[in-house]
Amino acid sequence: MKHTNDIFINDEKTFGLRLAKLRECRKISARKMSLDLGQNKNYINAIEAGRNLPSMSSFFCICDYIGVAPRDFFDAEYKNPLPASQFEDVFRKLTPDQAEHIYQIALDIADKD
Numbered sequence: 001m002k003h004t005n006d007i008f009i010n011d012e013k014t015f016g017l018r019l020a021k022l023r024e025c026r027k028i029s030a031r032k033m034s035l036d037l038g039q040n041k042n043y044i045n046a047i048e049a050g051r052n053l054p055s056m057s058s059f060f061c062i063c064d065y066i067g068v069a070p071r072d073f074f075d076a077e078y079k080n081p082l083p084a085s086q087f088e089d090v091f092r093k094l095t096p097d098q099a100e101h102i103y104q105i106a107l108d109i110a111d112k113d
Contacts, residue, residue: 013050018073020048022066025079037061 023033023044034043037058046052054062063070072078091099 011050012047012053015053016048016050019044019062022068022073023048026066028066033062033065037065 020030023030030044030048031041034041034045037043043052047054059073060070063073068078091102094102
């Protein structure tokens with residue numbers, strides 16, 4: 001069981017809260033996500049409200065949609081569902097000095113949490 005901001009993800013309600021937080025980080029509406037996943041417009045709302053849990057295959061689709069690995073869904077330390085590959089693609093284009101600068105900024109920001 002993982003701990004997320006003083007909440008254990010061990011039931012429908014806390015699962016829904018975690019999904020809502022990750023979805024909102026991506027700035028995706030629950031309705032759009034539901035429809036994009038081929039579900040009815042209230043599908044994600046029902047999960048986030050703790051009324052339903054997705055099937056295992058639907059859970060994997062949800063993770064793929066928001067760009068988070070299933071293990072990261074339950075990881076309290078994982079706060080940003082931006083796929084690392086997107087960051088890496090940009091990072092590889094930087095000069096060594098730029099890369100070092102970005103790295104130092106990231107360390108500084110991470111240390112303040």
